[in-house]
Amino acid sequence: MRKIKFWLFLITILLSVTITVSKNYKCSVINEAGFCFLENVVINSTSAVQNVEFPKHPVLLIKSGSIPNFSKDIYDRLNGVRLLHMYNHTSIRKLLIASRNLTEINVQRNGLLEFDVEPQEDRILKTLTIVHNSITIVPKTIRYLEGLEKLYLYNNSIEYIDLELFSNASALKVLSLYDNKIKVLDSKLGLRFAHLQTLSLSKNRLSYIPYFFDAFPVLNAISLRKNLWNCRWLEAAVNHMQQQRIQLARRDSACRDRWVGDICCYKTVWDFVFQLQHEELHQEREELRKLFQQNQDLRHLVERLAESVHKLEEGSNKM
Numbered sequence: 001m002r003k004i005k006f007w008l009f010l011i012t013i014l015l016s017v018t019i020t021v022s023k024n025y026k027c028s029v030i031n032e033a034g035f036c037f038l039e040n041v042v043i044n045s046t047s048a049v050q051n052v053e054f055p056k057h058p059v060l061l062i063k064s065g066s067i068p069n070f071s072k073d074i075y076d077r078l079n080g081v082r083l084l085h086m087y088n089h090t091s092i093r094k095l096l097i098a099s100r101n102l103t104e105i106n107v108q109r110n111g112l113l114e115f116d117v118e119p120q121e122d123r124i125l126k127t128l129t130i131v132h133n134s135i136t137i138v139p140k141t142i143r144y145l146e147g148l149e150k151l152y153l154y155n156n157s158i159e160y161i162d163l164e165l166f167s168n169a170s171a172l173k174v175l176s177l178y179d180n181k182i183k184v185l186d187s188k189l190g191l192r193f194a195h196l197q198t199l200s201l202s203k204n205r206l207s208y209i210p211y212f213f214d215a216f217p218v219l220n221a222i223s224l225r226k227n228l229w230n231c232r233w234l235e236a237a238v239n240h241m242q243q244q245r246i247q248l249a250r251r252d253s254a255c256r257d258r259w260v261g262d263i264c265c266y267k268t269v270w271d272f273v274f275q276l277q278h279e280e281l282h283q284e285r286e287e288l289r290k291l292f293q294q295n296q297d298l299r300h301l302v303e304r305l306a307e308s309v310h311k312l313e314e315g316s317n318k319m
Contacts, residue, residue: 041065056080064089072098123147176200208233223249231265
């Protein structure tokens with residue numbers, strides 16, 4: 001009986017003790033570009049993060065493994081890392097951007113469903129790449145990434161973009177949104193991207209870009225193919241691009257409606273609206289022209305009357 005009690009007591013002790021196993025990851029290879037490759041990185045729980053040690057290497061590439069929730073605690077284990085890349089076989093479903101030492105984060109083909117940004121100003125991160133994933137929403141907290149110079153969000157499932165979310169990134173030079181499902185590119189009057197040079201919007205469902213003619217003063221390259229552009233807007237946009245010498249990257253390969261330069265456009269109800277606006281503007285200009293001419297005629301008449309009055313006064317003085 002005493003032996004049974006002893007073994008029960010011992011089993012209880014063993015079950016109550018948590019055995020901590022430290023996982024120290026090493027570079028499987030360091031390539032010529034200086035990337036430290038890590039394989040089979042598995043972080044499946046919050047407690048597992050505390051036992052992980054990453055190499056203190058400036059450029060890490062996590063090649064394979066499973067990190068369903070890339071949380072803030074993981075960044076605390078990335079001391080000395082400046083560039084973090086996670087490719088192909090690293091299963092990540094949720095990603096939080098919460099680093100104060102990384103200048104670049106690159107997440108490709110990981111099945112990522114959503115990402116968020118820690119609500120604190122970040123001027124260190126310069127390049128954010130989240131591509132070939134499944135995100136549908138760009139979080140409002142992305143406005144905290146004030147140091148961004150390059151933002152790549154192509155090949156996802158985004159349907160709506162508010163350009164104001166990127167307005168705090170005053171040094172933004174590249175914005176790549178191609179191959180999504182964007183129907184609405186929202187903006188506001190007066191919003192300007194003073195340093196944006198490259199804008200990629202191909203393979204979406206856009207019909208126009210609001211405030212396009214004023215919002216991108218130094219733009220030098222843009223991609224527009226495979227959208228649902230309104231013909232009237234596209235005509236004005238292409239004319240603007242020619243005047244500003246903005247390079248149009250690639251062309252549509254086919255068009256079932258109408259070509260404007262190398263890009264396909266579609267006649268929609270907006271064409272009717274643009275036509276009405278054009279006619280109203282033309283009428284207003286004509287009315288202004290007529291009013292100006294009438295003012296000119298009236299001024300000449302007043303001048304002639306003044307001259308006649310002056311002559312009469314001179315004649316009266318002589319008498």
